[in-house]
Amino acid sequence: MTSRTWVRAQSRPRRALYLSSPIGLGHARRDLAIAQHLKQLHPDLQVDWLTQSPVTQVLEDAGEHVHPASSWLANESAHIEQESGEHDLHVFQALREMDEILVNNFMVFNDVVEDTPYDLVIGDEAWDVDYFLHENPELKRFSFAWMTDFVGYLPMPDLGEREAFLTADYNAEMLEQRARFKRIRDRQVFVGNPDDVVDETFGPGLPNIREWTEANYEFSGYVTGFDPPSADDVARSRRELGYDESDVLCVVAVGGSGVGVPLLRRVLEAVPRARARIPELRFLVVTGPRIDPDVLPAVEGADIRGYVPDLYLRMAAADVAVVQGGLTTTMELTAARVPFVFVPLRHHFEQNLHVRRRLDNYRAGQCASYAEVSDPDWLAETLVKLVGTDVAFRPVESGGAERAAAMLAELL
Amino acid sequence: MRALAPLDDGVLDRDGFGVGYAVYGDGPVTVCLVMPDTIVNARAWKAQVPFLARSFRVVTVDPRGNGRSDRPTRPEQFAMTELEADVWGVLDHVGADAVVLVGLCSGAGLSMILAAERPERVLGVVAINPGLVLAPRLPNRLLHDFEAELDTDEGWARMNRHYWLRDWHGFAEFFFGEMFPEPHSTKQLDDTVAWASETTAEVMLTDVACEAAPRQVDDAEETCRRVRSPVLVLVGSLDNCQSPDRGRRVAELTGGELVVMEGSGHLPNARDPVRVNLLVRDFVRRVAADGWTGPGPGRAAG
Numbered sequence: 001m002t003s004r005t006w007v008r009a010q011s012r013p014r015r016a017l018y019l020s021s022p023i024g025l026g027h028a029r030r031d032l033a034i035a036q037h038l039k040q041l042h043p044d045l046q047v048d049w050l051t052q053s054p055v056t057q058v059l060e061d062a063g064e065h066v067h068p069a070s071s072w073l074a075n076e077s078a079h080i081e082q083e084s085g086e087h088d089l090h091v092f093q094a095l096r097e098m099d100e101i102l103v104n105n106f107m108v109f110n111d112v113v114e115d116t117p118y119d120l121v122i123g124d125e126a127w128d129v130d131y132f133l134h135e136n137p138e139l140k141r142f143s144f145a146w147m148t149d150f151v152g153y154l155p156m157p158d159l160g161e162r163e164a165f166l167t168a169d170y171n172a173e174m175l176e177q178r179a180r181f182k183r184i185r186d187r188q189v190f191v192g193n194p195d196d197v198v199d200e201t202f203g204p205g206l207p208n209i210r211e212w213t214e215a216n217y218e219f220s221g222y223v224t225g226f227d228p229p230s231a232d233d234v235a236r237s238r239r240e241l242g243y244d245e246s247d248v249l250c251v252v253a254v255g256g257s258g259v260g261v262p263l264l265r266r267v268l269e270a271v272p273r274a275r276a277r278i279p280e281l282r283f284l285v286v287t288g289p290r291i292d293p294d295v296l297p298a299v300e301g302a303d304i305r306g307y308v309p310d311l312y313l314r315m316a317a318a319d320v321a322v323v324q325g326g327l328t329t330t331m332e333l334t335a336a337r338v339p340f341v342f343v344p345l346r347h348h349f350e351q352n353l354h355v356r357r358r359l360d361n362y363r364a365g366q367c368a369s370y371a372e373v374s375d376p377d378w379l380a381e382t383l384v385k386l387v388g389t390d391v392a393f394r395p396v397e398s399g400g401a402e403r404a405a406a407m408l409a410e411l412l
Numbered sequence: 413m414r415a416l417a418p419l420d421d422g423v424l425d426r427d428g429f430g431v432g433y434a435v436y437g438d439g440p441v442t443v444c445l446v447m448p449d450t451i452v453n454a455r456a457w458k459a460q461v462p463f464l465a466r467s468f469r470v471v472t473v474d475p476r477g478n479g480r481s482d483r484p485t486r487p488e489q490f491a492m493t494e495l496e497a498d499v500w501g502v503l504d505h506v507g508a509d510a511v512v513l514v515g516l517c518s519g520a521g522l523s524m525i526l527a528a529e530r531p532e533r534v535l536g537v538v539a540i541n542p543g544l545v546l547a548p549r550l551p552n553r554l555l556h557d558f559e560a561e562l563d564t565d566e567g568w569a570r571m572n573r574h575y576w577l578r579d580w581h582g583f584a585e586f587f588f589g590e591m592f593p594e595p596h597s598t599k600q601l602d603d604t605v606a607w608a609s610e611t612t613a614e615v616m617l618t619d620v621a622c623e624a625a626p627r628q629v630d631d632a633e634e635t636c637r638r639v640r641s642p643v644l645v646l647v648g649s650l651d652n653c654q655s656p657d658r659g660r661r662v663a664e665l666t667g668g669e670l671v672v673m674e675g676s677g678h679l680p681n682a683r684d685p686v687r688v689n690l691l692v693r694d695f696v697r698r699v700a701a702d703g704w705t706g707p708g709p710g711r712a713a714g
Contacts, residue, residue, distance in 0.1 A: 074415040074462065096599050103462075170596070173595070
């Protein structure tokens with residue numbers, strides 16, 4: 001026998017399905033914070049998460065309910081890692097090559113929403129769901145909130161005309177989808193402020209990205225997902241990590257995907273030279289959940305660790321930091337007012353153009369090329385100079401998660 | 413990266429000729445995906461395989477001349493009996509008795525022939541833009557002589573023996589450009605041209621020399637009439653390869669179901685994978701529920 005249950009509409013609790021972009025760990029904390037605020041606004045709300053490693057680990061640690069269908073998803077982080085070279089990720093092409101994964105994952109999503117009558121689906125850069133809902137609008141049976149922290153594919157200048165043609169074509173398709181099927185996105189939330197949007201065109205004959213985004217999106221401000229750490233928090237974090245007041249701490253982190261090994265090696269090469277200038281300097285190298293710490297060489301003065309929970313707190317305890325160009329980590333350092341060097345992955349348009357734009361806005365961080373940080377003298381010298389400098393970063397606004405949650409709450 | 417790894421894959425040795433195949437998933441019903449012909453390979457089902465493999469066992473077969481199948485050098489190696497035996501051989505090898513066949517273009521034609529020949533092994537057929545000569549060729553195919561030396565390389569003049577030998581890549585770019593009338597198909601175009609590059613004009617011309625498929629309307633009609641299993645036909649209204657009338661005739665002659673995909677081209681499996689996936693899944697579920705008798709001997713021919 002088979003058995004099914006149908007619940008009368010008025011007897012149903014509110015249910016939301018949260019899709020958190022699973023490439024790296026960038027969105028896990030902000031999405032968790034937004035979901036928690038959303039539950040405060042609707043105490044009867046049940047939230048299920050459809051996402052992948054490494055985000056699932058963070059969610060399960062936080063006691064959230066990960067939908068069992070998540071195990072059917074094909075892994076986007078693994079794909080991105082496979083597409084990457086030495087500190088090099090042609091991310092637009094990697095997304096194109098991810099097409100069969102995106103179809104697979106949309107089909108999983110579609111089965112899930114066919115099975116459970118969700119009131120709201122929240123897609124934080126859930127590209128598959130947004131794209132295929134526009135291509136198959138009859139499959140939409142819930143309110144859909146779309147969130148992103150960048151708008152528009154941009155060509156990397158050294159990739160030539162073909163890249164410019166393709167990015168414009170992808171942008172044009174998105175603009176046509178939006179123009180024809182407005183009903184697919186019930187809210188469009190830009191995680192940031194209008195100034196954070198690049199002042200560029202979507203492509204020849206297409207609108208300006210900032211103007212279009214301002215006309216079409218709501219802005220939540222940045223969402224760090226945590227309250228700014230107090231001086232006590234920072235001091236406690238240092239103690240927990242095992243560092244004294246007299247130590248000078250440099251944190252090195254490369255986000256949650258497995259792309260960062262070459263950068264970690266370059267930093268480790270600079271450690272002896274930096275310590276020759278500041279003997280108290282100690283390095284905490286965080287590999288993240290997808291890089292085995294044992295692949296890196298042991299270096300005097302450097303602690304190498306894998307996944308570190310609450311990394312933002314650990315980074316806040318740093319005197320200086322070296323990171324990749326991902327938005328979340330750089331903005332966590334900006335919020336914590338820690339001087340840092342960021343090294344965008346080569347050919348990664350989001351890190352090189354969109355994130356760069358936002359960090360310029362906050363007057364935060366020193367951008368360095370991979371070639372620069374591959375020179376250990378240059379890197380040692382730069383870190384030594386940054387230690388103890390007064391940062392002039394613009395403060396990162398708080399309350400982003402509450403604002404985003406309030407926008408979503410209206411859909412429930 | 414592939415969305416799903418096969419449980420089993422390899423090259424089947426059929427009397428010295430290698431046929432590439434793969435098996436995904438382990439569901440109770442087997443679905444065999446039959447790709448057109450030499451110009452692409454089984455990777456062209458990449459948007460279908462992972463989804464279908466969640467419910468069914470999915471078997472793919474690389475066509476002769478592409479993917480991991482060997483490249484024929486003699487026309488008789490493209491004989492219809494050989495193409496049929498490739499599919500049956502793979503299905504025997506993986507222990508699949510009764511199956512649902514899903515074919516595209518000439519792969520749909522082959523699927524219909526397989527269903528006509530061995531009705532006891534076929535639970536149903538999904539024929540996407542089927543290539544059976546049930547209606548006249550599209551006007552674009554009548555513009556130029558395939559065999560003649562032409563004084564132009566423009567448009568359908570590239571559907572020409574001499575042009576193929578001069579610039580196979582140029583043909584593939586033109587041809588698949590025509591296969592995707594849907595705007596914004598750059599990725600699908602890149603993929604299909606890359607698969608076409610896994611074969612050569614020489615192999616394609618060996619296929620042309622064989623003339624394997626039924627060339628007579630009567631034969632094709634007879635094939636359709638002999639099919640006993642349920643048939644679902646998907647037809648792209650803008651297909652520039654097979655006349656949409658051919659798919660319509662397949663549905664008429666088999667009493668099958670016709671789904672016209674308005675605005676779609678020749679390869680809706682690639683350009684509108686979600687809709688195609690759902691149509692195929694629902695069809696397989698339906699025919700498997702009607703006809704599936706569990707592992708063992710296939711159901712009797714209806």
